[in-house]
Amino acid sequence: MKKTLLAALLSGLATAALADINIGVTLSATGPAASLGIPEKNTIDLMPKTIAGQKVNYIVLDDASDTTSAVKNARKLISEHKVDILLGSTTSPNSLAMIDVAAEGETPMISMAAAARIVEPVDAKKSWVFKTPQNDAQMSTAIVEHMTNSNVKTVAYIGFSDAYGEGWSNEFSKIAEARKLKLVANERFNRTDTSVTGQILKILAAKPDAILIGGSGTPAALPEKALKEKGFKGLIYQTHGVANADFLRVCGKDCEGTFLPAGPVLVANQLPADHPVRKSALEYVTKYEAAHGKGSVSTFGAHAWDAGLLVAAAAPVALKKAQPGTKEFRKALRDALENIKNLPAAHGVFNMSAGDHLGFDQRARGMVKIEGGAWKLVK
Amino acid sequence: MDLQIFLLLGQDGITSGAVYALLALALVLVFAVTRVIFIPQGEFVAYGALTLASLQAGKVPGTVWLLLAAGSAVAVLDGIRYLREGRYGKLPPLVIFNVGLPLAAAGALLVVPPDSLPLAAQVALALALVIPLGPMLYRLAFQPLASASVLVLLIVSVAVHLALTGLGLLFFGAEGSRTPAFTDISFELADTPLQGQTVLVVLASAVLIAGLYFFFERTLYGKALRATAMNRTGARLMGISSSMAGKLSFTLAAAIGAFSGILIAPITTIYYDSGFLIGLKGFVSAIIGGLASYPMAAFGALLVGLLESYSSFWASAYKEVIVFTLIIPVLLWRSLTSRHVEEEEE
CATH class of the missing domain: 3.40.50.2300 (Response regulator)
Structure with a gap:
């Protein structure tokens, strides 16, 4: 009862x-x-x-x-x-x-x-x-398109040694191969690594036209700094995982000229007035x-x-x-x-x-x- | 791999090795004196670097509040004891050191914007905010358990590590920071560029190691620490307070950690949880020295740094695996060559 x-x-x-x-x-x-x-x-x-x-x-x-x-x-x-x-x-x-x-x-x-x-x-x-x-594939396609349009023939990849870096490595190498881009080096680093000199030296030895860094947030700034230090002159690409203000703060002038694919919200106020996403993106911002x-x-x-x-x-x-x-x-x-x-x-x-x-x-x-x-x- | 790459990798390895050496020395010191396997050693690296970074960003670092809270807790705990024992004369210094100074620091930071200070003052302030956490931690977490088994101390040490990492996330946020370089000079050595900052790291480590040697060989406190490390009971009979030795060793460990953090902050990005891996590599080095020998630990640190650097070139995906696998042959070799001494029961 x-x-x-x-x-x-x-x-x-x-x-x-x-x-x-x-x-x-x-x-x-x-x-x-x-x-x-x-x-x-x-x-x-x-x-x-x-x-x-x-x-x-x-x-x-x-x-x-x-x-x-x-x-x-x-x-x-x-x-x-x-x-x-x-x-x-x-x-x-x-x-x-x-x-x-x-x-x-x-x-x-x-x-x-x-x-x-x-x-x-x-x-x-x-x-x-x-x-x-x-999807990673959508973003990879955008990067590969931009690379081929910029006359890039050989490319190197350095990414996180976790699911994020592996996922990008898989997607990117698949699409790059289909578009006749040659992947000349494929390296990994850890989010909390204090140095990526070894990986960067190996990549530079392969002389790529462009480098894609597959990391998220501020840790992705470390390879860029090492690349600038060692005098790399080619194009550098990041993934949309770095799209926050902290990345710009940490990377500073080392990241000038870097390309990355991103959702429209990142540049909401630069979108043309008739862009279908402009209004809804600005609302969130x-x-x-x-x-x-x-x-x-x-x-x-x-x-x-x-x-x-x-x-x-x-x-x-x-x-x-x-x-x-x-x-x-x-x-x-x-x-x-x-x-x-x-x-x-x-x-x-x-x-x-x-x-x-x-x-x-x-x-x-x-x-x-x-x-x-x-x-x-x-x- | 040509000669230049070989040299660059070696240079990189020696730089990391110098930092690991400092941490390994601190770990050996803490273990020898207090039998604590000091996992939070790495947190002091992160706290030192991030406190400096937030001072430079013009923010009041959260370490101030942690220092104030820990200091108040120490003052209450020791204050009650002094009151009970009637040692009223000890109260004013206790309150001034543990509560007064952190309060003064917090007050000063709220009045003077920290980003307007010169770099040297910022570094000094960051060190002053982080180092006292060492002895306070010892007083709060380890002193009540000073005679517990190594395993219990290890468990407490893991708990302190987790608490400090969580607080680090709260204080400094999830994203990392990097501080501006102390020097922009760069040299050419055998056609290989050499950054001034890297030289500074190696030099500073060497000076600090020499300083520690002098401290242990030539000063009374250093000798007291060595005596405690060799035989705690014997040292106590000679009038060396084991809680003083514990606090002193934790102060040194915190100072070494915070100093290493400030040294490497300009060459890499430091996160609230970076300290753990750096500390762990210091630990591997200390194991090579059997958690007892300082020169062997320093040698081990260089070995770890070089191994890390060259393996990041050959097999970057397996870098950590290679570094941490090193511990297996080392343990095997140590257990085959050294006699195992049963731990003394008190």
């Missing part, structure tokens, strides 16, 4: 809380990916507190850039907090590991990590998974800088913002079909996410479909050059 009373009481409590939309977030706000996770976490605070008249609760957990913690967080969010949707995680290994949990819990998930494998190919499990950052100071915005936070936009666009559709907190609502939310069309966001325009859970096209990337210590859009 007591037990049933308790159960009734608990379920009463549960239904009271279930009227709100619960969004579970797991981010890498500490650990090696913290420079990406912290702006994402700051962005969650800027997201709408109500969607279509429904109160929205954000439950934010930190996974410390650790795969096991990300999975644990995802399980906890689904089973304890009964979330309607999962946002996260920051890194590709974490997001890949969460797919099984999301599919098992029949909860849609929006990842903020880059690897294409997170959403491709869309199968029974990955039908629950969406992501907001551009204004909001973030109002809360965290001028020049604080980074492209990583914008991936989280885009995830928020997706939820805000899909939730009203799903609310018409079912109540938040139910299995039906989660299913309806998934269907609504898949049918999002022409949604301008900070990084591009989303056009989801059953076979494409990213939905970005050419408008989601541009080449950017570092000039006078600032990002300049290359026309």
